[in-house]
Amino acid sequence: MKISFKKENLLKSAVALTALLMILVFYFYTIGNKISIYNKEESLFVDISQDSQSVVIKEDSNMPLNKITGERCNNGDKRPFFVMLAADRVARPLSGISQADLVFEMPVITDGITRYMALFQCEEPNEIGSIRSSRHDFITIAQGFDAIYAHWGGSKFALDKLKEKVINNIDALVNPHDTYFRKKTISAPHNGFTSFGRLYNTAEKLGYRLKTDFIGYPHIKAISRSNGNYEINIPYPAPYNVKFLYSSKSNEYLRFIGGFKEVDKNINKQVAVKNLVIMKAASKQVKDQYNDLEIEDSGEAMVYRNGEVARGIWERKSGKYYFLDSDKKEIEFAIGKIWISIIQTNQDVFINNL
Numbered sequence: 001m002k003i004s005f006k007k008e009n010l011l012k013s014a015v016a017l018t019a020l021l022m023i024l025v026f027y028f029y030t031i032g033n034k035i036s037i038y039n040k041e042e043s044l045f046v047d048i049s050q051d052s053q054s055v056v057i058k059e060d061s062n063m064p065l066n067k068i069t070g071e072r073c074n075n076g077d078k079r080p081f082f083v084m085l086a087a088d089r090v091a092r093p094l095s096g097i098s099q100a101d102l103v104f105e106m107p108v109i110t111d112g113i114t115r116y117m118a119l120f121q122c123e124e125p126n127e128i129g130s131i132r133s134s135r136h137d138f139i140t141i142a143q144g145f146d147a148i149y150a151h152w153g154g155s156k157f158a159l160d161k162l163k164e165k166v167i168n169n170i171d172a173l174v175n176p177h178d179t180y181f182r183k184k185t186i187s188a189p190h191n192g193f194t195s196f197g198r199l200y201n202t203a204e205k206l207g208y209r210l211k212t213d214f215i216g217y218p219h220i221k222a223i224s225r226s227n228g229n230y231e232i233n234i235p236y237p238a239p240y241n242v243k244f245l246y247s248s249k250s251n252e253y254l255r256f257i258g259g260f261k262e263v264d265k266n267i268n269k270q271v272a273v274k275n276l277v278i279m280k281a282a283s284k285q286v287k288d289q290y291n292d293l294e295i296e297d298s299g300e301a302m303v304y305r306n307g308e309v310a311r312g313i314w315e316r317k318s319g320k321y322y323f324l325d326s327d328k329k330e331i332e333f334a335i336g337k338i339w340i341s342i343i344q345t346n347q348d349v350f351i352n353n354l
Contacts, residue, residue, distance in 0.1 A: 066121055085129070094130065104342065113237075114240045170203065274338070277303050
């Protein structure tokens with residue numbers, strides 16, 4: 001069959017274009033070379049590859065910036081909620097814990113049990129709990145993030161502090177606008193729960209300011225990662241003993257507690273963060289079952305991100321907690337979730353290379 005010269009050239013071009021597309025597909029998805037995605041608004045490069053589990057951050061520059069995590073989301077300019085959560089074995093798995101932007105963990109008895117305070121801003125869990133009582137040291141921390149504080153009662157020291165109106169709070173013992181509920185299938189005191197929607201609805205009805213004034217943290221613009229996996233062991237007493245496993249493949253720190261994965265009951269997902277911070281602070285018992293942590297001045301700090309550690313100090317100044325290197329410059333976080341574990345000055349983390 002005869003084909004005109006013009007048609008023959010078009011056919012050859014089509015074949016060549018098809019071959020080129022096949023080569024490109026093979027190159028990117030089989031060989032797995034990295035692509036850099038540039039976000040002009042934030043000068044953010046995100047590396048992705050076929051053999052990596054890294055999640056591509058698809059940012060909408062029209063969305064507000066979450067100044068804690070460095071991510072953009074619908075609630076980025078809203079005040080976050082800091083919610084008191086149980087660390088007790090009987091309360092695990094917790095609901096919403098993997099969806100928190102930031103979590104503080106620290107002892108509520110010297111050399112003893114720990115408790116969490118989880119910050120929710122970008123994600124909106126339908127269920128958060130189990131919720132526990134306030135301790136005065138957590139209030140100090142929450143103030144530094146311009147957060148609305150959610151809790152189920154509290155120690156005498158905490159309630160006395162809250163009476164001074166030092167922070168906007170939502171107490172389950174008062175339970176304004178049905179913010180909290182109890183589950184009949186779970187024994188008290190571990191059956192108290194709420195949701196992001198309930199918290200926001202109550203904050204709005206109470207007339208609390210909803211826009212955040214938090215000045216934020218600096219973040220690393222170009223993503224890199226260290227080769228090799230290792231464990232960071234945090235010496236809380238069992239069953240509160242904690243381990244974070246750094247995965248170089250996903251560039252995340254995977255959390256374990258009491259020898260088991262810390263899993264979110266809502267979505268059956270292990271807690272994984274981009275940043276792990278260790279703060280050291282002295283602890284002393286003040287009365288009965290309550291301790292006092294020296295968290296209003298400064299102390300030793302370690303910031304783990306991208307498989308590396310930056311050593312320096314933490315310092316509380318004008319309410320905000322700063323993390324500073326040896327030159328007194330702020331240590332940059334990786335973009336993503338943060339977990340902060342406060343340990344006593346007589347304790348040390350230890351590393352196991354895998």
